[in-house]
Amino acid sequence: MKAVIQVRLKNGVLDPQGKAIESALENLGFSGLENVRQGKMIEVDIDQVDPKDVRQTAEAMAKSLLANPVIETYNIEICEE
Amino acid sequence: MNAALLVFPGSNCDRDARVALTRACGHPPRDIWHTECSIPNDIDFILVPGGFTHGDYLRPGAMAARAPVTRALVAHAARGTAILGICNGFQILTECGLLPGALIRNTGIKFVARDVHLKVERTDTMFTRAYRESAIIRMPVAHMDGNYFADNRTLSKLNDDGRIAFRYTSDPHAADWVTSAILANPNGSIDDIAGIYNEQMNVLGLMPHPERACERITGSTDGAHLFTSLIEHLS
Numbered sequence: 001m002k003a004v005i006q007v008r009l010k011n012g013v014l015d016p017q018g019k020a021i022e023s024a025l026e027n028l029g030f031s032g033l034e035n036v037r038q039g040k041m042i043e044v045d046i047d048q049v050d051p052k053d054v055r056q057t058a059e060a061m062a063k064s065l066l067a068n069p070v071i072e073t074y075n076i077e078i079c080e081e
Numbered sequence: 082m083n084a085a086l087l088v089f090p091g092s093n094c095d096r097d098a099r100v101a102l103t104r105a106c107g108h109p110p111r112d113i114w115h116t117e118c119s120i121p122n123d124i125d126f127i128l129v130p131g132g133f134t135h136g137d138y139l140r141p142g143a144m145a146a147r148a149p150v151t152r153a154l155v156a157h158a159a160r161g162t163a164i165l166g167i168c169n170g171f172q173i174l175t176e177c178g179l180l181p182g183a184l185i186r187n188t189g190i191k192f193v194a195r196d197v198h199l200k201v202e203r204t205d206t207m208f209t210r211a212y213r214e215s216a217i218i219r220m221p222v223a224h225m226d227g228n229y230f231a232d233n234r235t236l237s238k239l240n241d242d243g244r245i246a247f248r249y250t251s252d253p254h255a256a257d258w259v260t261s262a263i264l265a266n267p268n269g270s271i272d273d274i275a276g277i278y279n280e281q282m283n284v285l286g287l288m289p290h291p292e293r294a295c296e297r298i299t300g301s302t303d304g305a306h307l308f309t310s311l312i313e314h315l316s
Contacts, residue, residue, distance in 0.1 A: 014230070068143070
């Protein structure tokens, strides 16, 4: 089963890359843009069948490595295919 | 002083650190590879050098902070061993929880490699006792992610407890002091923070490179006093 972990910067943490993306988009003619934020997405296939177990594993991975709680938050999606 | 130098895949300031430590101590430090599970008990100073451990993948220092040797480092820190993290070493110390806060992308989104000026915030610690009081010193920075961030609560605790070690400041001899003041903070660090201590004051992390400022040929010898301080303290 696949777990998708999205990691994003907390509100209030400066995101200079997001700002650069925002001004690049504005240079391309997109207008009315605000608060462009860049995050990360990590996909992982986990050899478990119960979605609850998969979520628990993904949660443990996010807590121990994938996100830094000082600056980031995360959310987890489980893809049953 | 019995120094150890932690080496990870992608460490690249370990050689400069080795030269600086060898000059300061009269004998070379013990190199400890990242897969080691223990750091000998007779070691009384551990240096975590700069570099781009594990390619800075995920977050700078994130992988190195989970290495076996880092668990041993955390155990040594609890016993009061002096620990210094420089640049990527500072990032590793925040990632493994020995120091609070985080180091995020420079506000200018560029790699910054130049000399900076630092105010030594206090000179009564094991790392800074050889500096003059309120000294302003010069050493180089070379980093992409040196922008120190901490939430307001952490920040006021750091300030209240006197745990700010160094702050970026302007060049006291600059002809153009306005430009110098604007350029003082190279990365956008909150409160101009360049280095901090842990609660027990035996762990120091800083973004600038004292090991690159130990010989006159490199343009500054201001970094050498940091190692002198430790030797004074530990002997």
